[in-house]
Amino acid sequence: MTSGPLRSDGMGGAAALPITISNIRKNYGSFRALDNVSLDIRSGEFLTLLGPSGSGKTTLLMVLSGFVRPDSGSVRFAEREVVLLPPHKRDIGMVFQNYALFPHMTVAGNLAYPLKLRHVHRAEIEARVEKALDLVQLGGLGARGVDELSGGQRQRVALARAVIFEPRILLMDEPLSALDKNLREQMQLEVRRLHDRLGMTTVYVTHDQREALTMSDRIAVLDKGRIQQVDPPQALYERPKTHFVADFIGESFSLPVTVNDGGATLFDQALHLPRKIAGSEPYFLVLRPEKLTLLPNSVDGEAGVNVIKGQVRQSVFHGDSVMIYVAVRDAHEIALRIPLRGNVVLPQPGEHVRLGYGIEDTIVVPAAEQAGGER
Amino acid sequence: MLRRPATSTQITHLQRLWLYILCGLVLFYLVVPTLLVIPMSFSGSRFLSFPPETWSLRWYRAYFDSVEWRAATSVSLQAAAWTTVVATVTGTLAAYGLHCSRLKITKHLSVLLVLPMIIPVILLAVGVFMLFAPLQLNSSLTGLVLSHSALAIPLVLITVTAGMRNFDLNQEQVARSLGASRPRAFVTVTLPQIRNSVLSAALLSFVVSLDEVVIALLIAGGDMATLPRRMFLALRDEIDPTIASISTILILLSILLLGLSQLLDRKRSK
Amino acid sequence: MSSAESGVRQNETALARQAFTEQLKLLSLSFPALLLVGFIVLIPMGWLFWLSFLDADGFTLAHYERLLHPSYGLTLRTTFELAFLVTAVCVVLGYPLAYIAAQMSPRAARIVLLCVLFPFWTSLLVRTYAWLVLLQRRGQLNTWLQDWGLTDAPLRLVHNFTGTAIGMVHIMLPFMILPLYAAMKSIDENYMRAAANLGASPVQAFWQIHVPLSLPGLGAGVMVVFVLSLGFYVTPALLGGGRVMMWAMQIERSLAVYSDWGAASALGVVLLVITLAMLWLFSRLTGAVNAAAGGR
Numbered sequence: 001m002t003s004g005p006l007r008s009d010g011m012g013g014a015a016a017l018p019i020t021i022s023n024i025r026k027n028y029g030s031f032r033a034l035d036n037v038s039l040d041i042r043s044g045e046f047l048t049l050l051g052p053s054g055s056g057k058t059t060l061l062m063v064l065s066g067f068v069r070p071d072s073g074s075v076r077f078a079e080r081e082v083v084l085l086p087p088h089k090r091d092i093g094m095v096f097q098n099y100a101l102f103p104h105m106t107v108a109g110n111l112a113y114p115l116k117l118r119h120v121h122r123a124e125i126e127a128r129v130e131k132a133l134d135l136v137q138l139g140g141l142g143a144r145g146v147d148e149l150s151g152g153q154r155q156r157v158a159l160a161r162a163v164i165f166e167p168r169i170l171l172m173d174e175p176l177s178a179l180d181k182n183l184r185e186q187m188q189l190e191v192r193r194l195h196d197r198l199g200m201t202t203v204y205v206t207h208d209q210r211e212a213l214t215m216s217d218r219i220a221v222l223d224k225g226r227i228q229q230v231d232p233p234q235a236l237y238e239r240p241k242t243h244f245v246a247d248f249i250g251e252s253f254s255l256p257v258t259v260n261d262g263g264a265t266l267f268d269q270a271l272h273l274p275r276k277i278a279g280s281e282p283y284f285l286v287l288r289p290e291k292l293t294l295l296p297n298s299v300d301g302e303a304g305v306n307v308i309k310g311q312v313r314q315s316v317f318h319g320d321s322v323m324i325y326v327a328v329r330d331a332h333e334i335a336l337r338i339p340l341r342g343n344v345v346l347p348q349p350g351e352h353v354r355l356g357y358g359i360e361d362t363i364v365v366p367a368a369e370q371a372g373g374e375r
Numbered sequence: 376m377l378r379r380p381a382t383s384t385q386i387t388h389l390q391r392l393w394l395y396i397l398c399g400l401v402l403f404y405l406v407v408p409t410l411l412v413i414p415m416s417f418s419g420s421r422f423l424s425f426p427p428e429t430w431s432l433r434w435y436r437a438y439f440d441s442v443e444w445r446a447a448t449s450v451s452l453q454a455a456a457w458t459t460v461v462a463t464v465t466g467t468l469a470a471y472g473l474h475c476s477r478l479k480i481t482k483h484l485s486v487l488l489v490l491p492m493i494i495p496v497i498l499l500a501v502g503v504f505m506l507f508a509p510l511q512l513n514s515s516l517t518g519l520v521l522s523h524s525a526l527a528i529p530l531v532l533i534t535v536t537a538g539m540r541n542f543d544l545n546q547e548q549v550a551r552s553l554g555a556s557r558p559r560a561f562v563t564v565t566l567p568q569i570r571n572s573v574l575s576a577a578l579l580s581f582v583v584s585l586d587e588v589v590i591a592l593l594i595a596g597g598d599m600a601t602l603p604r605r606m607f608l609a610l611r612d613e614i615d616p617t618i619a620s621i622s623t624i625l626i627l628l629s630i631l632l633l634g635l636s637q638l639l640d641r642k643r644s645k
Numbered sequence: 646m647s648s649a650e651s652g653v654r655q656n657e658t659a660l661a662r663q664a665f666t667e668q669l670k671l672l673s674l675s676f677p678a679l680l681l682v683g684f685i686v687l688i689p690m691g692w693l694f695w696l697s698f699l700d701a702d703g704f705t706l707a708h709y710e711r712l713l714h715p716s717y718g719l720t721l722r723t724t725f726e727l728a729f730l731v732t733a734v735c736v737v738l739g740y741p742l743a744y745i746a747a748q749m750s751p752r753a754a755r756i757v758l759l760c761v762l763f764p765f766w767t768s769l770l771v772r773t774y775a776w777l778v779l780l781q782r783r784g785q786l787n788t789w790l791q792d793w794g795l796t797d798a799p800l801r802l803v804h805n806f807t808g809t810a811i812g813m814v815h816i817m818l819p820f821m822i823l824p825l826y827a828a829m830k831s832i833d834e835n836y837m838r839a840a841a842n843l844g845a846s847p848v849q850a851f852w853q854i855h856v857p858l859s860l861p862g863l864g865a866g867v868m869v870v871f872v873l874s875l876g877f878y879v880t881p882a883l884l885g886g887g888r889v890m891m892w893a894m895q896i897e898r899s900l901a902v903y904s905d906w907g908a909a910s911a912l913g914v915v916l917l918v919i920t921l922a923m924l925w926l927f928s929r930l931t932g933a934v935n936a937a938a939g940g941r
Contacts, residue, residue, distance in 0.1 A: 022653075022655065023653045023654070023655055025654070065548075065552055066551075066552075067548050067551075067552075069660055069663060069664050069667075070660060071657065071660065071661075072654040072655055072656060072657035072660060073654075073655050073656065074655040074656060081656075083655075083656055083660065084656065084659055084660065084663060086551075086556070086557075087548070087551040087552055088551045088552070088553075088554050088555055088556050088557075088559075088560075090552075091554070092552055093552070094548075094549065094552035094553075096545050096548070096549060097545075098543065098545060100543060100545040100546050100548070100549040102546060102549075102550075102564055102568075103568065104567045104568055113550070113553055113555075113563075114553035114554050117553060117554040117555050117559070118554060161549075161553070162552075162553075165553070165554065171552075386847045394741055394744075394745060395745065397738075397741050397742075398741055398742045398745045398746075398757075401738045401739075401741070401742045401818075402742070402757065402760045402761075404738075404815065404818075405760055405761060405763070405764050405815070405818060405819075406760050406763055406764070408772075408775045408776060408779055408815070409763075409764060409767055409771065409772050409775045411775060411778075411779065411785065412771065412774065412775045412778065415778065422783065423778055424785065424788070425785050461681075464677075465677040465678040465681060466678055468674040468675065468677065468678065469674060469675035469677070469678035469679070471674055472671045472672055472673070472674025472675045473672075473674075473675050475671050476668055476671040476672050477668065478668050478672060480672075481672070481675075484672075484675055484679060487679065487682065487683075487687075488675070488678055488679065488682055490682065490686055490687075491682060491685070491686050493872070493920065493921075493924060494686065494690070494876075494917065494920070495875070495876025495877075495878075495893060495916055495917070495920060496876065496878065497876060497878045497893040497896050497897060497913075497916075498690070498693070498876070498896070498913045498916060498917055499685070499686060499689070501689075501693065501896060501897075501900060501909060501910075501913055502685075502686070502688075502689025502690055502692065502693055502913075503685060503689055504900075505689055505692060505693070505696075505906075506684075506685070506688060506689045506692070521681065521684070521685055522685050524681055524685075525681055525682050525684075525685035525686055528678050528681065528682060532678070582766060585768070586768045586769055586770070588769065588770060588878075588879050589878050589879065592897075593897075593900075603768070603769075603770050606770045606774070607770060607879065607882075607883070610770070610773070610774060610777065610883050611882065611883060614774075614777060614778070614781070618774055619774075619778070622768075622770075622771040622774055622775070625767070625768045625771050626767055626768075626771060629763070629766040629767040629768065629771075630763070630766075632766055633759070633762055633763060633766040636766070637759070637762075
């Protein structure tokens, strides 16, 4: 990606716009697709809407694009209210899941389409189509028919078409889900680079948490039509605020804990906590496999570490590491990941083990979503 | 070859030879009787036989020399052309609107629009005759076109709706996100992609109007007699051999139209 | 954001109004077609219904009472007999053809389908004319039959029930074959393989697996052929030669010969009611079949 900005006159890329979403509600019959959603998206930010299917992430994107009309609420681009604006007047670039390239036009025809609608001069159109094709590394393929392209190439054309008229907001609805794994990972980086180069505000929808962690400045996790948490990837991973977020992002195992007076107890054993807990509903202790360490059996109790005991059930080989599944009090299961470096002595099935985890890694979250959870 | 299994249940071709013979006979029955008219139309005698005892273009001359037949042909072609336009435009608009609208009433409206296909034509003919009498529309081109269009609209609706089902509505959304208004997106993106369905529907409308007998029998008198009406009356009273030549022309026309529709179909399925 | 019931509701009325107008605009695209169909079909049908209960003195059932006359009963019987016969023959001839066509290579199936579509696209009158010429007393078929010594005297093949049936089957057969073919094409070959694997003989597999799975197509074909036959006018009028009186011809005759609007409208209403009742019945039956076939 070494080409210049899209305009043929060589002027800088499009400016970005911040998006303010407030109190969006959308019901389909009795199903609450969006339940009073509010979200601030910063200018030039790459924000991902992440959630399982039916969580409302695509509906929210469609509200931004204007294809789904909410029951109530407001969407503002900068200061401008757009919720009543038809899609074609919003000036938003959009990439659909199935690319939706026009099969009755060539690649260049697809790219020229939005420019023609904007009455751009013909010579200018040609120049900008060339630039856009170079931008997505498809230089010289303008005369091709859409059905002559591979999946990855189609994806790039769809991307180029969405940005060629320099929208200040770009929306993407699971654009990479149809690609195979290797191509998808490569395209993730390319999409992110394109965003950095053009600088528009990007809202990206995916159900793939790894994709979200890879690409985003911030991630908004949705479930049941509500926003659960909005944070940068690392914060989301390390400090999930709800059990849903902890469960959805990364690999984790949960154990029930009881909470009183700001402290937490796991199977009669008080936990060392990084900070006090408010409230008294059911809580879970969330354990991530890579944060657990195998403790020597001899030492009893260690400063700055929480300890959990269990019996090894099974170990599964993963190439660079081994997952050891451990039964805790027969009724629960957790796992730890042991990297295979040097001579590691692996515990055998049936063996009793002690596992330790740092106080900062002790994540205790409410079982259900809390009232007033986010912002 | 005959001993090879024909089905996954290992019945051989030989074992079901009778089935092939039966199918061959059915196909023969479907196609050949109609086609026999073609050679017979070149017969020189008043009594048509196959193969004709003498060959001549007598019955073609009879057709082209006859003012009545020519007038009827002209009326039929005009009615068919206008019907094609009216039915295709209104039917396509309706198919698009009903397909895109999410209101529950659309289902009932679709049923309403296919009614002309369900109700026996003789009833439509009687009804239309009654309706047109006070409106002075009997024996008028307008009356013919209106009633033929009503007959053709169900076919247009069904054909175009099938096309819309194969069409990805995301396409239109993309066009709108790229800056096209809804009508513009329809014309530049949707219509080119459902074009073959719309053209098939137009062909069907043309044929429906060109073939229609019963309504024409009741409402298309005098100058507005259509070709099928004249043919029907000529056949009922006595078998005029001129009809053989007209039939031959119509058969060739239908082969042409069938070929066109197959071409459109093949393109559509690509 | 405690519950969805509280909190601000911005732009609610404006959004609702916009949603309504958008749907209305989409719906309005169907108005020209609806207007046309309403004008040409609904108004006259309503009028016909109205007229069938009306004479010079106002409301009357006299028109319907007249339908009890034996001559109408004969017409009704002829109509149903022909419709049943034509439908049955279409099933017997159409099912094997659709079955074979569905198993053919795409190229061969294409040719077969072209043969089925050809009569479909050819003018009804032309096809009826062809049969008239072929079947008449000095017609081609009789000539051949006599040449080959199969009969001594020419047979009466047209201007009677036989001729009407031959012509009508020819017209209706494509309506039977096309839905059957579509239904059979969608039957997964593996069902038959599974049946054979489970021990069904080919004949058993055919009757127990293939036939039930093709029932939706058969139902559609039977429905269309039967309903079209009930109201058929052109072919019986020409091939029946006035000796085969169908319901539709009775309607036309009451108008053209006797100018009897009361009788015509009553006959029409009865035909309409029978047609709609048949459609309803068939759709219920095929619905039941579809449900039985696993809700496909």
